[in-house]
Amino acid sequence: MTNINTIIFDLGGVLIDWNPEYVFLDAFQGDRQKMQWFFDTICTPDWNENQDAGYPLAQATQDLVEKFPEHEHYIRLFYGNWETMLGGAIEDTVTILDTLIKSKKYKVVALTNWSHETFPIAQKHFEFLSWFDGIVVSGEEKTRKPFKEIYDITLNRFNITPEKSVFIDDNLRNIEAATALGINSIHFKNSKALIEELKTYKIYV
Structure with a gap:
């Protein structure tokens, strides 16, 4: 792999x-x-x-x-x-994010469907949003998942090779769109399952 x-x-x-x-x-x-x-x-x-x-x-x-x-x-x-x-942070997943960032082995970015008007509210609530190497916010781009354009924006902006990336999303529709572009993808169900699925890509947290 x-x-x-x-x-x-x-x-x-x-x-x-x-x-x-x-x-x-x-x-x-x-x-x-x-x-x-x-x-x-x-x-x-x-x-x-x-x-x-x-x-x-x-x-x-x-x-x-x-x-x-x-x-x-x-x-x-x-x-x-x-x-x-x-409702708050999903703490178990935030712990995974923290571990991945501290490992310094990976570029870690976010791709979110979110209104550009409400995203600043989230940024005030969740300090971990400042940890990412970058965040693509759909409302700022005037497009959203699962449309190809927003994946292309993400790949190009952060110089990402699809085959060397893993995308994590709870929406199967978004996962299928990413997979079609050659991006390795994990359909998020819970943090425990995510840890096991990351192992299949030799990512250990």
Whole structure:
């Protein structure tokens, strides 16, 4: 196997616990069925991902308010209370990140689908975001995973050889896109499994 010299981390779901339920379960008074209907119908994952690709949060909110005026209160909560959706660091994975960086054997970068408007909030919360050799934020690039363009941006910006890199992401769709470009990839499930999968690339933490 080719010697790995670069490790690319996703952030949300791998190193950072982000979940809109932290806002909306309370907003809907514990009614998961109503909350899920709201996520499936109004503030959908596709809608949120559009902001990850650079669409302005205020405009995205207004678009939905005009379409669903009867749900204005809940729509405005999504970005109005966005900071509450940050549940904290996924500490076991942060420990892995720390070990990899301290080993000084690898270039360690991040590739994240994240609004450029909310990413500075995360940077204030999580000191480990300053550890990376670089971070590609989808909202700043006006594109997002799983589109080829953002992987190309990452590879070119940090002079990464796909075959000598490993990409870690909790979204299988993003993993499949990276694999198609020749990037070694690990579908993140939990930190313990990640340690075992890294071993297959002769990466020990």
